[in-house]
Amino acid sequence: MIVSTCVGLIAGLGSLFILPYSPRWLVSQGRTQEAKAVLGLITEHSEEEERKELLSLPPRGEKAGWSDIFRKGVRGRTILGAFLNVFQQLSGIDFVLFYAPLLFTQAGLDPKTSAFVASGVTGLALFATTALAATWVDKIGRRTLFIWGGFAIAICHACIGSLYASGAAYTEGGKWAIVTLIELYTIIFAGTWSLVTRLYSTEIQPSRTRSPASSFCIGVNQLVNTLVALTSPAFLAKIPFGPYFLYGGLSAFATAVAYIYMQETIGKSLETIDSSFHESPTAVTWPPSLLRTGSRRTQAGARRSSRRRSSAAHADENGKSTFPGHYAMERLGSSTGSAGLQGSAIED
Template identity: 30%
Template sequence: MKNNILLYTFTAAIGGLLFGFDTAVINGALPFFSEHFALDGAMQGWSVSSGLIGCVIGAIFIGKPSDIFGSRSMLKFLAVLFVVTALGTGLAPNFTIFIIARIIGGIAIGGASVLSPVYISEISPAEFRGRLGSVFQLAIVIGILLAFASDLALLNTGENNWRFMFLSGGIPAIAFFAMLFFVPSSPRWLVKAGKEKEAKRVLLQLAVSDAGSLINEIKQSLASEEGKKKENLFKGTNLNLVLIGIAVAVFNQLTGINIVMYYSADIFRSVGFTTDSAIWQTVIIGATNLVATIIGMSLIDKVGRKKLLLTGSLSMAGFLLLFGILTLTGYQGYGLLVLLVGFAFSFAASSGVTIWVLISELFPNSIRARACSVSSFSNWLVNSASSFLFPIVLAAFPERIGLGYSFIFYGITTIIAYFFYKRYLVETRGKTLEEMNNVVISH
């Protein structure tokens, strides 16, 4: 594999790193800016979920500008937004400015969640596309770990520690913007924009032996997609597949994974750990997330998507239910950390590595882009709602009751997900994308 392909992939994947960093950095900063702005439970939930609302906006509206200006140009724009959110949240003089900066950051995350994988897939040789595409998910979990580690490193820097935590995100954002000047536009977009000579030059950089033939294939593909844009997304088999895609996206969030990623420091404090200890434990969870993701990446093409999801769902449900029950009993100890680490490992090695791969494979070519958009929207929407409601639920019940029942709820929904996957989910491993046209839900 040529070095420039690795450089282009690594550069685009920084969008995933910033995705992970900006969604997770709020974990350690939450108690400190909450005290600074005197936030109640609802406002804490809004401080987290406002960024996720931005994610929904970014994911929905980035497609059209990307078609016009190209994914590389729009990634530069998103890199600027990442810098703006780092400065805006870190220097915010009041809560309103803080929320506006969070929404801007969410738009950047949502856009990057769409464009970075697309760019990587469009510059990747076919024989390496799977491995290069998985780099984006790996970058996300590295970003999460870096966020937790930076929160820990900046914990004892004084009353403005939370500002430094947010400002630290500006460093990779600036690096992302600078590195994007050293990568080309994707050949697919160049052909679409009528720049065939430039497309041929980029394909030669990517070590494509017969650039002319590939350009002709791209032209035919673009013409085919244009002809099928009017196919009904919500009719017959298409509707069945879209409903499965929505369910997979929603159940991914109803495991409670992002409650752990956003609020684990608060969760550990609420069960008796000190702030320093709680943030240390988020770093352990972040490291577990990274290791399990690498393991899941090595298994997904061997074991299959469905089997990973089934095994992971049962494992996650067990850890969630035990955590909820022990919390209700008043138990204090590192057994709670073991349970959350086990849950994070189970998620990352199954649903974490599977969801985006599965969603991208589940739909036939003619509806893939639109159906993936609907599934992604569902994922972000449930993520936003659960993140907003969680601190409200905790504040509404005395001591550990809200926390315990929240985890029991997520344990039950994960069991329901298991039976859904077993009954309705198809195994996409080894199937061509065209074969998915014939998949029908059996009743």
């Protein structure tokens, strides 16, 4: 606990002297030269257009509000960013971090060892992995990291759940397999979903809506975080393997959705990212044969619907349609006439 606290304290204090102010904030304060100096540290001189784009600010009085992030053109990106943040929490990361001592004790470690592994080993592993991830996220790509990370997270959960469900977790070898898989899961999460989710949900937004959209996504993330923290202990006590299968399945689902909709943003300017989302809402190029099949089914369904509406409009035996667009009801009566219907609601 003392070691992890010292590491966090050093990192926090060091950031006060190392991390510069945001270029956009500096521009908003009229400190343009300082903003250019900061941009010079993080961008290449050849990226002049991107530098101009980063220094641009929304016109005065046109700052985006909450309703703007759901307007046509950015609504889909806001929903995608919120989706990724929701499922970042539904991968069970805070379930593992909050209740790590309990999880390790459940696996068979004594309380003292569980506390040491949960606070010391896990904390240092998360710090080191996150620091490394900051260097490779711009080389491997956001989409690639998220998809492969989600795949690995789902496998870790499935393996842990299977060990508990089969009873193998309660053997000496199974105990250490559980501990290893939990640590592996936290490392994979820190190197992929932890960084990529926050970064991606922000950079896919246009400059004008970036701030409110980022705030919305973080708020949704923390709301789900609270729900996971409140429900996980009872779930774990009732079914020891249940949370792992649940979070593993949700992680696999999020990975599949990300494969379809998460477009790569690495090496793209803000303008290019914006235009790519306008050109296509998905990141997958569907086979032409599949598209043709879907188009034919849609057209056939439209023709059937049109024929039904046409037949309904001419179904009345007198050539009139009392309720256009609906199927005509058959006239109630018999060969003896309509005397039995006198005074009724269906009398002509």
